[in-house]
Every structure is written in structure tokens, then in C-alpha cells.
Amino acid sequence: MSFNVFFRGFRAGLHDFGSCISTIVNSVLLAVAYVAGVGVTSIVAKVVGKRFLDSGFSDAPSYWVDLRIDERPDEDFYRQF
């Protein structure tokens, strides 16, 4: 086996190892963020009756929601929100 082949395999192995570590660290950090951030906020919201999505049928005469997105300054289109 030549050095080139050995080092190519070694680099690929290191890359895979790095990806694994990255996935594990990301998952742990995201899990913490999910529980501490999303979880706590969600529980508090549920306690105070805040809903984030409209679901379930209602007796309202219409489900249409007003959307007048022309009535804005053009500068709004520079923004991502």
C-alpha cells in the first residue's frame, strides 16, 4: 500500500470521525436548547393559554385572515422578516 493511498484513507477516516463528533455535539447542544428554550417557553405558554398555531374548527363565519401586504414601504423588502 502506497503512502498516498494510506493518507487518503486516513484523511477520509478523520473526516468521518469529525462528522460523527460534530453530529454528537450538535445533537447535545440542540437537545439542551430544545428542552431549556422551546420546552420551558412552551410550558409557560400553555399555562397562560397562548396558542402558536390555529387548529380545530370554529363557528366563526370565515377562516380568511386579513393580509394587506401592499400597504408597506418598499424598505420592508430589504428585510428578511
Added chain:
Amino acid sequence: MYILGISCYYHDASAALLKDGVVVAAAEEERFSRKKHDSSFPINAVNFCLRDAGITIDEVSHIGFYEKPFLKMERVLSQHLECFPFSFKTFLSSIPSWINEKLRVPGTIRKRLKYRGDIFFVEHHLAHAAASFLVSPFRKAAVVTTDGVGEWTTTSFGVAENSSIRLMKEIRFPSSLGLLYSTVTAYLGFSVNNSEYKVMGLAPYGDMNPETNPYYRKLRRVIDVKGDGSYRLDMGYFKYHYADRMPSDKFCGLLGAPVTGRGAEMSKRHKDIAAAVQLVLEEVLTKILMHVHKVTKCDNLVLGGGVALNSVYNGKILRRTPFKRVWIQPNASDGGTSIGAASFVYHCILKNRRGFVQEHAYLGPSFSDEEIRSYLDKGGVKYSELGSDDELVRKTAALIHAEKVVGWFQGRMEWGPRALGARSILASPLRPEMKEILNLKVKHREKFRPFAPAVCEDDALKYFECDTPVPEPADFMLMVYPIRKRWRSRIPAVTHVDGSGRLQTVRRHQNPLYYGVIKEFGRLSSIPIIVNTSFNIRGEPIVCTPHDAYRCMMGTGIDCLVMGRFIVFREDNGKDMWDSEKLAED
């Protein structure tokens, strides 16, 4: 003034370039990367647009992006907050892509394109509306957009006039007509954001009578529709707002069985379910359109969003509603929003007058005869050259009449999901076996799916029960109409089980060669209609380059390839044969 439109990071990434308001080039990234529905940053599509226009990025004055990423992120976070702790798995899988790319759009554009100008962010449904209205032939029209979901909006309507678009009302996530259809698509064992058209094709095999279709009444339980067409879904039947699966156990219980496995044989039950969701979709859309007409008092209608690709319903619009004319963007789903974003910037933000009407979909790359010859010579491909366009037309029509399956590669590639006579497979519709031949030798697709007829616009009314005059969206294969009864048995390969056909009307000025082939085939056979299906291997995007076309022919049962002025026969090039079915994915 050049304006570039970009859409990416959901599905069907694309780029479009406007020169003084005229769309000069547009393409989807998948055609270059060869990954179907490629969602990655469309660097190849952008490079093509710039190359085609003969400019560099420095000459682009503005870029329009097809959505507002932070608004979309707000919706995604709201889903997680609402559905904690059930959304844990999707949180882990989706958030990294938000952090790494979706929230970094300006940085990515500047870094990858070396661009220093303005970037505008246009709401997703506004981009859909712009993609349809601003390139339509109408000065004023009602606008309706319906898709899976944008930022928050899933359905919207409004009115557009000259260079302004005013969306007035919306339905918000999680209620979504598009996602209801996708849920049934997933339930029937097909892939979401890809195979909804299969459900549409399967529906006519089922019971299309709402009185007798048992699944229609069941599906009506999951959606509450008001008199004005507004609707809401009972989210107990769905999981898409917190999981990577669409139907919930309650949905499966409602329809009486678990989710169908991939590749399963379609039974009467499956067909009735497909029919039921099509019925529900048509019922809701009709109510919406009736309401929109009442509110806007416009006789012209433009449609945008993925649901506007439901050609079965599109063909019924003018008969079921008071609208008198309809126009639909040929690339109505997310891929088309790059044209929408760029057009919105040019007309609505920069306040330029409209003057461009999109009359055809040939906006992609083309290859000269010299480039094609060079490719064939380098590969040692055996071919023959035709002397003139007349000879090319006559020879191609004769091959189709001799029941050969012909790969047709001419001019600029199509924009949008349909092959429209630039990257098409052509065949004779006169024999019933042609459907099986195409399926067995070339397409390897489900037996129930119909093939589309292509007919010259001036012959359409003779063979099809079209609206009069034939609506322009039929040029983009976006309207299904009944085939007149006396012709159904004469063109069995393109007659669907309910006697309908998803026709493409061809006008001479759009594509003279293709028009000529259809007319010449009519002279030979007495019926000027041919089969037109997309030039691709199952699971791959439509071909883009001469190499893609040659490779596709040699991997399938396509008999010959008419590419530019050259004809290549498969049997003359046996050394390059391979079996595409072994690699086919759906």
C-alpha cells in the same frame, strides 16, 4: 437593467434573469446538478442565466429572493413551541440547516456570486402571485395562490392591476389544501412534493361521485369549509406540523388501514381515496374562486402555487366559475418563484411598467449544431445529418408514424416541470400498446399514469372539448379536457380512463419544428396528435445537455434521438447501451 431572481432551500431551486422586465433566461438547478427537485443554492442555474445573457454578476443591479427566511423561521419555531415535546426529532434534524444556510441567504448570495448590490426579499405567496400575474397577458386580474406553505400563508387571494399586486386575505399554516393533498399522496405510498400528480392521475380510476365515494365523506371530516371557501384542517388527523410523517394514526384509522407501502399495487380502495381527495380539492377551490370573483369582480384569473399544477381541476375552472379567462405560470410551484421575485422587484418595487408576456417556456440552455456535432464526434457516436428543417420534420414524423419511440432534443430547454417539445419523447398515439411500450421500454412508471397528447392549437377543438378560445395555459400542459368521444378509440395511447387528456396545444410561433412534426404526422396518419412525455429516466430530472439525452436514450428503449440536425439510432451504438431501470429511483 438586469435583475436576478433566486429560489432555493425548500425544493426545486431555480434562477431567472430579467433584462428590462423581459425574462431572458430561467432554469432549475436540478437540470444541471442532475438531482431531482434539488433544493441547494442554484449556482449552476445562476451561472447559466449570466452566461446566456452574456453578462457578469457586476451587471446585475438587483437580486430578488423568493421568501422572507426569518418569517419562515418564526413559523418553524411556532410549530416546535406548539408541539413540544413531540417535535424533538424534527427539531434536531431541521435546525442545523436553518443555522447553516437558510438564515444566511444574503451572506451566501454575496459570497457565492461575489455580488455587492441590493437584495430584496419577497414573501413566498407574493412571489407566486408575481410569477403568474406580472408575466400574464392581463392588465387586471384576480390572483389566487395555493400551495403547501410559504412563510405562514398556505392560500391567498387578491387583485392585481398593472404593476401592483394587492393580496387581501390568506389562510395560514397549519391548515393547507396543498398539504392535505400531500398527506393523501404520502398515505397512498407516493413521495411528497414529487408525486402529487400521480394521485391526480389515479383519481379517475376511482369513484368520482361524491354521493357514492365512501372516502369522500370521511375526508370531508378532516376539513371544515365555510361558504366563502375559507377552510381549516382538524390537525388531529395530521403529523406534518411536528414530525417527518404526514398522516397521523387517526387519519389512518379514518381511512381504515395503515399507510400504503412504496410500490404497492393500487387497489379499488386506493383509487377511491385518490378520487376523494381530488373531489375535496375541487370543491374547496371552486368555493374559493366563486368567493374571489364576488369580491374582486374581475373576469380574469391568474393562479400560482403548486396546487395550480392540478391540471384536472384547471380544465374545469372556466365551466364551474364565472371567470372568463385564466392564466397560470408554467412553473407554478416553488421553482417558478424566481421569476416572481425578479418580476416583483422590477415592476412593484422599482415601479417599472409591464410590457412582457410569457408566451412560451423555452428559457433554458440550448446547444448549437456545432456543439452537438462536437459532442457526438468526441464520443465516437454514429449519427447521420439532415440537410434542412423540412427534412428533419419529415423524417421525425415518419419515424413516429413507423411506431418508433423518438427522443426529441431541440432548442432551449423548457422552464418548469413539463416537457413541451424541447426535451421530449415523442411517439404515436394510435396504438393502445404504445402506452405499454413507453412504460416498459422507457419510462418504467406506474401503469395507471396517462401519457399526454400534443396537438396544434388550430386542431385542438376538433379533438378536445376545450374551452373556447383555447386557454393559454393549455400551451404549458396545464389543462385537462375531455377528448371528443369519436376520437377516443382512435388515440388510445393518450386517452385516460375517463376519456380525458392532458393536452399540450402548440402554436407555430412558439416552436415551428415541433409544430411541423405534429402537422406532418397528421398528414401521414390523418390524426395530427402525438404522444409527448418528458425526456428522462425515472427518478432523474428531464435531460438538459446532449450528453444527458444520449445517455438517457442508451439506457432505455428509445429507438432514436433527433438532436439538432442529427439523428442517432440506438441500435447503431450498441457499445454504449446500459440498463437505466437498475438505477431508477422514485
